[in-house]
Amino acid sequence: MRGAEPADAPDEAFTLADYERRARALLPPAIWDFIAGGAGEERTLRANEAAFERLWLLPRVLTGAGRPITGIRLLGRDWPAPIGVAPVAYHTLVHPEGEIATARGAARAGLPFVVSTFAGTVLEDIAAVAGGPLWLQLYCFRDRDVTRRLVERAEHAGFEAIVLTVDAPRLGRRLRDVRNDFRLPPGVAPANISGDDFASPAGHAAVAFDPALDWSVLSWLRSVSGLPIVLKGILGTSDARRAVAAGADAIVVSNHGGRQLDGSPATLEMLPGIVAAVAGGVPVLIDGGVRRGVDVLACLALGAAAVLVGRPVLHGLTAGGADGVAGVLGILLDELQDTMALTGVDSLEAVDRSLVAQREQLPHLPLAGLGTPPLLPDAAWRT
Ligand SMILES: Cc1cc2nc3c(=O)[nH]c(=O)nc-3n(C[C@H](O)[C@H](O)[C@H](O)COP(=O)(O)O)c2cc1C
Numbered sequence: 001m002r003g004a005e006p007a008d009a010p011d012e013a014f015t016l017a018d019y020e021r022r023a024r025a026l027l028p029p030a031i032w033d034f035i036a037g038g039a040g041e042e043r044t045l046r047a048n049e050a051a052f053e054r055l056w057l058l059p060r061v062l063t064g065a066g067r068p069i070t071g072i073r074l075l076g077r078d079w080p081a082p083i084g085v086a087p088v089a090y091h092t093l094v095h096p097e098g099e100i101a102t103a104r105g106a107a108r109a110g111l112p113f114v115v116s117t118f119a120g121t122v123l124e125d126i127a128a129v130a131g132g133p134l135w136l137q138l139y140c141f142r143d144r145d146v147t148r149r150l151v152e153r154a155e156h157a158g159f160e161a162i163v164l165t166v167d168a169p170r171l172g173r174r175l176r177d178v179r180n181d182f183r184l185p186p187g188v189a190p191a192n193i194s195g196d197d198f199a200s201p202a203g204h205a206a207v208a209f210d211p212a213l214d215w216s217v218l219s220w221l222r223s224v225s226g227l228p229i230v231l232k233g234i235l236g237t238s239d240a241r242r243a244v245a246a247g248a249d250a251i252v253v254s255n256h257g258g259r260q261l262d263g264s265p266a267t268l269e270m271l272p273g274i275v276a277a278v279a280g281g282v283p284v285l286i287d288g289g290v291r292r293g294v295d296v297l298a299c300l301a302l303g304a305a306a307v308l309v310g311r312p313v314l315h316g317l318t319a320g321g322a323d324g325v326a327g328v329l330g331i332l333l334d335e336l337q338d339t340m341a342l343t344g345v346d347s348l349e350a351v352d353r354s355l356v357a358q359r360e361q362l363p364h365l366p367l368a369g370l371g372t373p374p375l376l377p378d379a380a381w382r383t
């Protein structure tokens, strides 16, 4: 248990951990496992959250920063805060209105929503209720016509970017799902692609995903869409550089929430090296284990332009539909504002690496060095 938290599912939620406990109490165990689980022994899943425990924020005092402004501009659009909803399949698993309720919840905060290829509701219906930027997450199928039609529909419906997931030539081996023989319940299916046999996500992916996907997919995608292309699932510096060279408009440092390669590093640990490698060429976003406003600020201090949040949004959706999603995003936003004010920064332009220190390194720092602490050793970032 973390912090001052009740052991049982709380009636009211004050933190994302409260929402998590409420969702767990409400969901059937196999659905809970599908959402909460990761690949293999879940080392990477655990590492994502644990990495945040190793960073401290170093407050600056008397800066007059009591009313911080959280807005950013990304891919030509203003975001009220550097927080978006990560693409997560099948919101209809946890709430009958699925992504429609999520879009309504995100709209209340005006925050962006990345809709999964495997959304359980129709893209055009989601677009009709959205209030912030909408991006489409794309899995590239063996059948490029199916993939192209999805992109064209999204563009026509007003989606503003394509987020191509590049870490999934197949699905990771998620042992909870294997042990549960997980199947989608009746009534839960992808609403935007046709076909059958979707019930086993891993089985369907094995048949439908293009296992031979390579960098040429970017020029193919450019040939079918004029939308900005964001590559999601970059973890290494050389891939990050290659993404920029290949014309990506942004990248998301992601290990798919620990659901793909178990044994890959925490995203937070890889972020500084990737930001350095990209050298301002494109915005770098990150996801994985972001659970508090402090975590958001830590990511920004290490060079991220914005964070995406996955499981917590589903927890909010489970607990309270659109209200729950708005609740989760509202808590993160409030916590980010608290953190900025207490750290002494009044805008995100004032956030830089001098705000964070790695716990293990602090005792060795001379006092004068506290302003510019070295973070993880370079070797940890190389690929
Ligand atoms: C239940 C579930 C379904 C997901 N579905 C997708 C998906 O359809 N496409 C995708 O690119 N990533 C998918 N992801 C990964 C998320 O986009 C994101 O990378 C990850 O959840 C971030 O970590 P967090 O949950 O710790 O915030 C999924 C994650 C979960 C938990």
Ligand SMILES: CCCCCCC(=O)C(=O)O
Pocket: 089, 118, 200, 201, 202, 204, 205, 256, 259
């Ligand atoms: C073929 C269905 C696959 C859904 C995959 C969703 C996903 O990315 C996940 O991590 O789960």
